[in-house]
Amino acid sequence: MSRLVELLEEFMVGGKRIRPVLAVMGWQAADGTTDMAAVLRVAASLEMFHAFALIHDDVMDDSDTRRGRPTIHRTLAGKRGDDRTERFGISAAVLLGDLAFAWSDQLLHTAALTPAQSAAVQPLITDMRTELMLGQYLDLHATGELTDDVEAALTVNRYKTAKYTVERPLQIGAALAGADTETLTACTAFALPLGEAFQLRDDLLGVYGDVRDTGKSRLDDLRAGKNTVLVALALRTSDAAQSARLRELLGDPDLDESGAEEIRAVFASTGARDAVELMIGDRYQQALQALADSPFRSDAITALKHLATVATRRNA
Amino acid sequence: MSRLVELLEEFMVGGKRIRPVLAVMGWQAADGTTDMAAVLRVAASLEMFHAFALIHDDVMDDSDTRRGRPTIHRTLAGKRGDDRTERFGISAAVLLGDLAFAWSDQLLHTAALTPAQSAAVQPLITDMRTELMLGQYLDLHATGELTDDVEAALTVNRYKTAKYTVERPLQIGAALAGADTETLTACTAFALPLGEAFQLRDDLLGVYGDVRDTGKSRLDDLRAGKNTVLVALALRTSDAAQSARLRELLGDPDLDESGAEEIRAVFASTGARDAVELMIGDRYQQALQALADSPFRSDAITALKHLATVATRRNA
Numbered sequence: 001m002s003r004l005v006e007l008l009e010e011f012m013v014g015g016k017r018i019r020p021v022l023a024v025m026g027w028q029a030a031d032g033t034t035d036m037a038a039v040l041r042v043a044a045s046l047e048m049f050h051a052f053a054l055i056h057d058d059v060m061d062d063s064d065t066r067r068g069r070p071t072i073h074r075t076l077a078g079k080r081g082d083d084r085t086e087r088f089g090i091s092a093a094v095l096l097g098d099l100a101f102a103w104s105d106q107l108l109h110t111a112a113l114t115p116a117q118s119a120a121v122q123p124l125i126t127d128m129r130t131e132l133m134l135g136q137y138l139d140l141h142a143t144g145e146l147t148d149d150v151e152a153a154l155t156v157n158r159y160k161t162a163k164y165t166v167e168r169p170l171q172i173g174a175a176l177a178g179a180d181t182e183t184l185t186a187c188t189a190f191a192l193p194l195g196e197a198f199q200l201r202d203d204l205l206g207v208y209g210d211v212r213d214t215g216k217s218r219l220d221d222l223r224a225g226k227n228t229v230l231v232a233l234a235l236r237t238s239d240a241a242q243s244a245r246l247r248e249l250l251g252d253p254d255l256d257e258s259g260a261e262e263i264r265a266v267f268a269s270t271g272a273r274d275a276v277e278l279m280i281g282d283r284y285q286q287a288l289q290a291l292a293d294s295p296f297r298s299d300a301i302t303a304l305k306h307l308a309t310v311a312t313r314r315n316a
Numbered sequence: 317m318s319r320l321v322e323l324l325e326e327f328m329v330g331g332k333r334i335r336p337v338l339a340v341m342g343w344q345a346a347d348g349t350t351d352m353a354a355v356l357r358v359a360a361s362l363e364m365f366h367a368f369a370l371i372h373d374d375v376m377d378d379s380d381t382r383r384g385r386p387t388i389h390r391t392l393a394g395k396r397g398d399d400r401t402e403r404f405g406i407s408a409a410v411l412l413g414d415l416a417f418a419w420s421d422q423l424l425h426t427a428a429l430t431p432a433q434s435a436a437v438q439p440l441i442t443d444m445r446t447e448l449m450l451g452q453y454l455d456l457h458a459t460g461e462l463t464d465d466v467e468a469a470l471t472v473n474r475y476k477t478a479k480y481t482v483e484r485p486l487q488i489g490a491a492l493a494g495a496d497t498e499t500l501t502a503c504t505a506f507a508l509p510l511g512e513a514f515q516l517r518d519d520l521l522g523v524y525g526d527v528r529d530t531g532k533s534r535l536d537d538l539r540a541g542k543n544t545v546l547v548a549l550a551l552r553t554s555d556a557a558q559s560a561r562l563r564e565l566l567g568d569p570d571l572d573e574s575g576a577e578e579i580r581a582v583f584a585s586t587g588a589r590d591a592v593e594l595m596i597g598d599r600y601q602q603a604l605q606a607l608a609d610s611p612f613r614s615d616a617i618t619a620l621k622h623l624a625t626v627a628t629r630r631n632a
Contacts, residue, residue: 004453056410056411056414059406059407059410060407060410060411061407062403087378088456090375090406091375091376091456092453092456094372094375094376094410094413095372095376095449095452095453095456097410097414098372098413098417098449098452099446099449101414101417102442102445102446102449105421105442105445106442109438109442115431118434122425126418126421126422126425129418129421130415130418133411133414133415133418136411136414137320137408137411140404140407140408140411
């Protein structure tokens with residue numbers, strides 16, 4: 001057991017901690033003054049929940065790398081090829097994810113929230129969990145069947161990232177500070193465009209990023225045949241020959257760097273890459289406008305503006 | 317998504333509901349009078365949590381049958397042999413298990429518990445979850461490496477079944493009724509021997525039960541090489557030839573009924589099967605004694621006595 005716990009500890013050191021940071025910012029935006037200890041504990045619970053989500057996500061996608069290291073199930077399975085150890089890797093990773101889920105809930109329940117705080121936060125936690133899992137399900141179904149449906153890809157983004165990663169953590173922090181409906185709605189108005197932009201940047205980094213920055217092989221998403229907005233746009237605007245070639249290469253588990261370069265060339269010549277950059281810029285502006293219109297405390301607005309810039313222009 | 321939810325609905329129809337029943341009995345034992353609605357909702361949350369546990373357990377053990385039907389991951393994977401659909405089956409089952417975990421927590425949080433009830437119940441819920449997962453981990457580690465360590469097999473029983481299935485549900489119900497320490501301790505004194513007896517019976521049914529009664533193939537546990545107390549006792553008392561043969565047959569994924577008969581013959585000739593029956597009887601008596609010594613309400617004692625008899629003498 002201690003081996004599993006050590007793996008989880010190492011795993012959690014590597015994260016960007018965007019969800020706990022957003023929870024603290026939401027609390028600040030809603031003029032939170034006391035109870036910093038409770039907010040920090042709830043924020044930690046979000047990060048622990050995210051460890052659960054990533055560990056299971058990597059099992060579902062059969063990813064090899066995460067945060068610059070082998071994924072949990074790969075570490076536990078050891079060298080590829082033996083059915084028995086592969087199976088053990090998957091099983092132990094499923095179990096470690098389950099433990100992280102249980103512990104995230106334990107952190108939440110030992111945060112010494114007031115009954116009013118519990119009542120405000122618990123429905124948001126439930127929504128956050130359900131939305132993530134719905135997003136995962138849509139993602140799972142979409143993977144392996146390429147589509148030029150940009151709207152469908154954006155819907156997955158919305159659930160998996162915009163709501164789960166940005167909107168709910170921000171609202172959870174705000175709710176802990178006793179936020180009213182106007183403040184919670186302003187959280188949404190800021191979070192959804194920013195979250196979509198964040199995921200679109202992530203999609204680009206999955207294909208163009210440097211593994212030394214992102215900690216993720218830039219072949220993983222292509223090999224998995226992920227239906228990103230980038231892929232959907234490229235399929236929609238490509239000619240017959242390009243489209244056929246994309247369908248051949250994307251989702252090929254043995255795709256190499258030269259195949260990846262060919263895909264990148266189609267993303268460039270169809271204008272898909274540029275279109276995604278434009279979509280990111282657009283959403284970034286919407287997020288800034290929402291901040292300007294919000295009732296948030298001014299120091300929180302400054303911090304959220306900075307975060308929006310970093311999240312959409314990052315290289316990791 | 318509706319496909320997954322339907323699968324979960326069908327899955328939940330087939331259960332024995334032993335944990336929710338125990339929660340209600342615990343509440344009754346501790347003289348619960350009001351709040352039946354809250355107890356029922358918490359009881360339902362235990363059954364939903366158990367659906368999560370079983371779905372993930374079947375993924376970890378790669379079991380084919382559960383409750384008389386194909387397991388969730390097998391249903392979702394379809395016919396064996398295609399790596400891609402096998403993978404999808406595992407992924408979607410992991411996700412459906414996660415959803416059941418999240419929904420069990422949602423049931424708990426919408427049970428309208430008083431702050432005092434929440435404070436009494438939540439630590440027990442946390443313990444229950446952690447103990448199950450620890451039991452799963454011990455089980456996972458033990459599977460595939462046969463041992464004659466009877467104590468180790470009993471430890472797994474204690475976590476996976478005695479505490480998770482019997483002690484905690486009973487205590488959770490009692491805690492909802494405001495049980496004092498004496499009552500909670502009496503729950504433990506009754507639950508641990510009964511839970512061990514329940515699991516020992518389960519081990520026997522896994523090898524000798526009728527699939528029409530148990531809904532589980534009686535080859536699964538043998539093929540998986542499960543380290544039950546029965547197996548440990550047989551290995552401890554077998555001669556060299558028997559032991560070698562057991563180690564050859566147990567854990568063989570292609571084991572057929574004639575191989576299983578050979579194993580059963582060793583369980584009989586070594587006296588392992590009889591020894592397990594004696595252990596069950598012993599623990600059954602301890603559970604009855606604990607009931608007699610308990611401060612439980614008399615109608616609850618009658619109900620728990622009946623349950624103890626059924627749980628240790630059942631054929632399903």
